[in-house]
Amino acid sequence: MTKVGFIGLGVMGTPMAAHLAGAGHDVSGFDLSADALAKLTAAGGRAAADVADAVAEADVVITMLPDHPQVEQVVLAPGGVLDAVKPGTLLADMSTIRPETSIAVAKAGALKGIRVLDAPVSGGQAGAEQAALSIMVGGEADDFEAARPLFEALGKTIVHVGPHGAGQVVKAANQLVVGGIYGLVAEAIVLLEASGVDAGTGLDVLAGGLAGSRILELKRKSMVARQFQPGFRIDLHHKDMGIALAAARQADVALPMTGLVAQLVAAGRAMGYGSLDHSALLKVVEGVSGR
Ligand code: NAD
Numbered sequence: 048m049t050k051v052g053f054i055g056l057g058v059m060g061t062p063m064a065a066h067l068a069g070a071g072h073d074v075s076g077f078d079l080s081a082d083a084l085a086k087l088t089a090a091g092g093r094a095a096a097d098v099a100d101a102v103a104e105a106d107v108v109i110t111m112l113p114d115h116p117q118v119e120q121v122v123l124a125p126g127g128v129l130d131a132v133k134p135g136t137l138l139a140d141m142s143t144i145r146p147e148t149s150i151a152v153a154k155a156g157a158l159k160g161i162r163v164l165d166a167p168v169s170g171g172q173a174g175a176e177q178a179a180l181s182i183m184v185g186g187e188a189d190d191f192e193a194a195r196p197l198f199e200a201l202g203k204t205i206v207h208v209g210p211h212g213a214g215q216v217v218k219a220a221n222q223l224v225v226g227g228i229y230g231l232v233a234e235a236i237v238l239l240e241a242s243g244v245d246a247g248t249g250l251d252v253l254a255g256g257l258a259g260s261r262i263l264e265l266k267r268k269s270m271v272a273r274q275f276q277p278g279f280r281i282d283l284h285h286k287d288m289g290i291a292l293a294a295a296r297q298a299d300v301a302l303p304m305t306g307l308v309a310q311l312v313a314a315g316r317a318m319g320y321g322s323l324d325h326s327a328l329l330k331v332v333e334g335v336s337g338r
Pocket residue numbers: 054055056057058059060077078079080083111112113114117120121141142143144168169170171172278279280283
């Protein structure tokens with residue numbers, strides 16, 4: 048049994064914290080939302096009064112927050128995680144944020160004797176609910192091994208990918224692939240429907256061939272039915288495309304298709320779809336075809 052402090056109980060954090068509590072760990076969680084705290088209590092965790100209360104006794108702290116400003120606030124600000132935990136505590140930030148913030152958090156943690164991993168995830172809400180996430184971890188190998196039993200309660204593919212920040216670079220690569228596939232599935236639907244072919248039937252065939260993917264498997268029916276409740280919001284994917292393009296600039300490489308997909312995602316946000324699921328890229332592609 049590990050004492051876990053869990054900060055950020057949203058779409059992803061709520062089922063993840065519930066799995067840890069269900070696996071017998073002692074989970075204290077905090078979120079700004081009272082509803083989220085009630086769900087944690089219902090799942091067998093303890094609703095803490097604030098960040099410090101959630102993490103003070105923890106052996107491992109997990110953060111699952113929207114973006115780097117929230118991670119900086121929760122972890123680095125006075126009264127945050129690094130102030131409140133015991134020396135030797137392990138912090139696994141599972142949020143998707145820019146690699147340089149992960150590296151800065153790891154350095155700040157090291158100054159206080161706190162071990163830090165960046166451990167972003169892929170698999171979406173379904174992956175979180177089914178404890179089937181892919182977890183890509185940057186940091187020291189022995190810290191990864193220490194955290195592995197907790198990760199195993201959350202995911203199926205759990206890989207140490209390199210030093211601090213490397214987990215976030217792998218996640219950026221994941222997000223540009225996911226965005227590209229959504230864009231192309233959207234284009235396939237628009238083409239099929241405009242040509243008078245049933246899109247659901249057409250995508251069923253695609254899903255069984257070389258074009259098959261988890262996105263086609265999980266999302267083709269909801270996309271054809273125009274069901275876009277998140278899931279993963281376009282706003283968050285916009286953030287992730289920005290991370291991918293910044294990482295490309297840092298690595299001095301050109302990612303032309305990623306640039307195009309980033310603009311489609313930005314258009315979705317500008318068109319007012321930011322709070323819809325990222326599969327709502329279909330609405331953007333329909334828009335540019337006048338449909
Ligand atoms: P979310 O917005 O549903 O959840 C974030 C939670 O953090 C919210 O409940 C919010 O109240 C809480 N929060 C924000 N600031 C806080 C603070 N200062 N103190 C305490 N709590 C605070 O987001 P999500 O979809 O769960 O995503 C979380 C992270 O995981 C993001 O970085 C996202 O990019 C990544 N991610 C999401 C998915 C997905 O399918 N939703 C998949 C993979 C990765």
